[in-house]
Amino acid sequence: MRLRKEFFSNFNLFFLNLNLSLNLSLEKEFRTRELPENVFCLFIDAYHTSIKDEEIGRVKKAVIYVVVGIDLDGRKSLYGYYTYWGVRK
Structure with a gap:
């Protein structure tokens, strides 16, 4: 842990x-x-967390999605990250 x-x-x-x-x-x-042509696979992962929203002064639930790809040469690249607020587990 x-x-x-x-x-x-x-x-x-x-x-x-x-x-x-x-x-x-x-x-x-x-x-x-654009996504390159030589991407072998993509991994999409989600991290659930609590983040303080400064505008309203409250803590809100959020999910951060991360998209990582591996190309045919074995190199990893970050292809995207997205944050969604107010999501329940």
């Missing part, structure tokens, strides 16, 4: 840094790019 908590802690920091480093135009380009 400890390893899982450490993984998701680093996982959240990775996406926080990714969000902060991309400006809006780069983020739009990232989200609308």
Whole structure:
């Protein structure tokens, strides 16, 4: 269980840094790019969490979906991440 908590802690920091480093135009380009032809497989994973909504000052349930692909050369790439608010388990 400890390893899982450490993984998701680093996982959240990775996406926080990714969000902060991309400006809006780069983020739009990232989200609308085409899937390469040499993708061998895609993995879609979901992480359920609680996130504080600063606008209303309450904690809300959220799900973060991550899409990772592996190409024919064995390289992993992040193809998308999506956050949905107010989701129940």
